Amino acid sequence: MQIHVIQPGQSLTGISRAYNTSVNDIIEANDLPNPNQLVVGQALVIPIIGRFHWVQPGDSLWSIGRRFGVNPTELATTNGLQINQPLNVGLRLYIPERPKPEKEINAYVEPLGTTVTPAIERSAREAAPYLTYLAPFSFQIQRDGSLKEPLLNNFPEIARAEDVTLMMVVTNLEEGQFSDELGKIVLTVQAVQNKLLDTIVETARKYGFRDIHFDMEYLRPEDKEAYNTFLRKAKQRFANEGWLMSTALAPKTSAEQKGRWYEAHDYKAHGEIADFVVIMTYEWGYSGGPAMAVSPIGPVREVLEYAISEMPSTKIMMGQNLYGYDWTLPYVAGGEYAKAVSPQRAIEIAGENNVPIQYDYSVQAPHFDYRDAEGKDHKVWFEDARSIQAKFDLIKELNLRGISYWKLGLPFPQNWLLITENFTVAKQ
Numbered sequence: 001m002q003i004h005v006i007q008p009g010q011s012l013t014g015i016s017r018a019y020n021t022s023v024n025d026i027i028e029a030n031d032l033p034n035p036n037q038l039v040v041g042q043a044l045v046i047p048i049i050g051r052f053h054w055v056q057p058g059d060s061l062w063s064i065g066r067r068f069g070v071n072p073t074e075l076a077t078t079n080g081l082q083i084n085q086p087l088n089v090g091l092r093l094y095i096p097e098r099p100k101p102e103k104e105i106n107a108y109v110e111p112l113g114t115t116v117t118p119a120i121e122r123s124a125r126e127a128a129p130y131l132t133y134l135a136p137f138s139f140q141i142q143r144d145g146s147l148k149e150p151l152l153n154n155f156p157e158i159a160r161a162e163d164v165t166l167m168m169v170v171t172n173l174e175e176g177q178f179s180d181e182l183g184k185i186v187l188t189v190q191a192v193q194n195k196l197l198d199t200i201v202e203t204a205r206k207y208g209f210r211d212i213h214f215d216m217e218y219l220r221p222e223d224k225e226a227y228n229t230f231l232r233k234a235k236q237r238f239a240n241e242g243w244l245m246s247t248a249l250a251p252k253t254s255a256e257q258k259g260r261w262y263e264a265h266d267y268k269a270h271g272e273i274a275d276f277v278v279i280m281t282y283e284w285g286y287s288g289g290p291a292m293a294v295s296p297i298g299p300v301r302e303v304l305e306y307a308i309s310e311m312p313s314t315k316i317m318m319g320q321n322l323y324g325y326d327w328t329l330p331y332v333a334g335g336e337y338a339k340a341v342s343p344q345r346a347i348e349i350a351g352e353n354n355v356p357i358q359y360d361y362s363v364q365a366p367h368f369d370y371r372d373a374e375g376k377d378h379k380v381w382f383e384d385a386r387s388i389q390a391k392f393d394l395i396k397e398l399n400l401r402g403i404s405y406w407k408l409g410l411p412f413p414q415n416w417l418l419i420t421e422n423f424t425v426a427k428q
Contacts, residue, residue: 001421002046003385005359006038019046031344031413039350041357043366043384045414055091068095103395103423104402106133106167106278106317109155109409116153123408124155128162130416132402132426133211135167139203140174141186145195147203156207165428167246168209170200171216178217180260187219187226197237204243210428212238213278215248219264228269235273244275244428251281251303251319255310271311278404279307282321287338291327291379295320296363297390304398317404320391322412324382342410346382357384364390385414392422402426 004015012023012035027035029047053064061072061083076083079093087093109124111117124134136155140148147170159166172183185192200212212234219227235245247270250261255268270277281300285292300318307316324346325338341349346366350357353370360367367381395403402423405415419425 001417002048002051003389004044004046005386006040006042006044008040010038012038015044015046019048019052021046021048029413029417031411033344033348034351037351039347039357041359041366041368042347042350043357043359043386043414045385045417047417050097051095053093053095055087055089055093057089059087059089061085061087064093064095069098070095100422100424101396102426103400104132104276104317104426104428105130105419105423106135106402106404107131107322108135108137108169108405108407110137110407111151111153114151116151116155120409121154121158123411124158127408127416128158128164130419130425131162131164132428133165133167133404134159135169135213137407138169138171138173138215139200141170141172141182141196143182143185143192145186145192145199147196147199149203152207160208163427165211165244166207166209167211167213168200168204168207169213169215171214172219180218180220180223183216183219183227183264184223186216187223187230193230193233197234200234201237201241204241209243211244211246211275213246213248217248217250218260221263224264224266227264228266228273231270231273245273246276246278247274248278248280249307251279251299253302253306267307267310271307271315274315276315276317276401277307277311278317278319279303280319280406282319282406285325285381287325287340288334290331291325291329291338291381293360293363293365293367293381294324294383295387295391296365297394298363300391301394304394304400308398313399314401316398316400317402318391318395318400319404319406320388321383322405322407322415323410324380327379329377329379340410341380341382343383343412343414345410346380349380359386383412383415385418388415388418389422392418396422 016023025047030044061075065072065075078096107127111120136150172179174182238245249265252262281303282295285294323340326341327338328336350368355368355370357366357368365387366384370378
């Protein structure tokens with residue numbers, strides 16, 4: 001599979017000829033709504049086995065082989081070349097497909113309102129073949145230890161059909177916000193805690209959940225050890241049922257990091273107690289903040305490198321956004337919130353406003369600027385095949401357990417294609 005970035009004057013016909021594929025295959029792979037309106041800078045996934053490389057100045061079979069993980073002799077044989085043959089600049093070489101590591105893939109799904117929309121359910125069905133876990137968000141803890149259930153609709157059936165493990169996400173959300181007071185009650189009042197664990201076991205048996213996932217955020221710093229103790233107790237209880245237990249962690253870069261989101265999340269303890277963790281490595285760029293990449297590669301790497309200093313890398317799932325944001329400029333603190341956009345919609349906006357898509361290699365993310373019909377300036381940061389491939393490369397480099405997506409519902413077909421190109425999806 002190949003990533004191709006649209007250049008001025010290019011058409012799908014010419015691109016398909018360059019890669020020995022068909023226009024229809026490219027359209028289908030990228031779910032192109034308007035194939036005749038390609039955007040300069042738009043990244044396409046070319047659905048071929050292996051990939052092509054056009055020789056650049058200074059390239060050799062050895063340097064190309066190192067870059068793509070292919071033995072130079074195999075590269076020469078595949079392309080009908082002699083091992084010591086000089087390479088002409090512009091020569092097209094075929095790079096054969098390589099073995100794929102097995103990784104775990106999770107995706108949260110968050111139905112809002114009183115019904116599960118057909119679009120949300122369709123998104124879950126389309127993603128399920130590429131998932132290890134499907135995580136309906138969320139079972140909300142009540143102050144008496146009971147649970148408020150999310151809309152589940154056909155999610156258990158969807159998971160069973162594709163051999164996906166249902167992840168039961170348990171949160172301290174109260175009236176739409178994470179509550180430190182609710183967290184304190186659960187972690188310090190034994191009667192409430194015992195009822196909660198009983199309720200979780202009863203509910204998990206009822207629906208077929210096989211991973212219990214605690215996403216307890218904004219806990220009081222002084223409740224850190226109480227949280228660790230609770231997780232040890234929960235882990236033992238769920239192990240008796242043959243279930244996994246996982247946790248969600250704020251994106252820290254040190255054990256001493258200050259802030260309400262971070263202090264009660266003990267990386268070292270969670271790494272020892274939980275079967276795995278999901279680290280929320282996104283939302284540097286967020287709806288209420290200034291325009292910037294949502295998950296810039298540098299800060300993501302910094303968090304993950306700290307994490308693997310505290311726990312085995314094979315217990316870590318990197319968090320990843322499936323969306324971008326459209327900010328109205330200039331940014332004013334407390335002013336207008338940015339609008340979430342899917343990668344597909346971002347490309348459409350660029351096309352509608354006839355502006356090219358730029359790519360910032362320092363943060364590994366695409367972006368563009370435009371002016372709307374009312375004369376307001378906008379900045380859009382989003383995800384594309386290049387930015388996702390950069391994250392997949394990081395997962396392989398750091399030998400992480402896998403990736404966890406927040407959240408299903410905004411279309412990004414290239415992401416799922418690239419999963420199959422990079423990994424064999426583990427099924428529990």
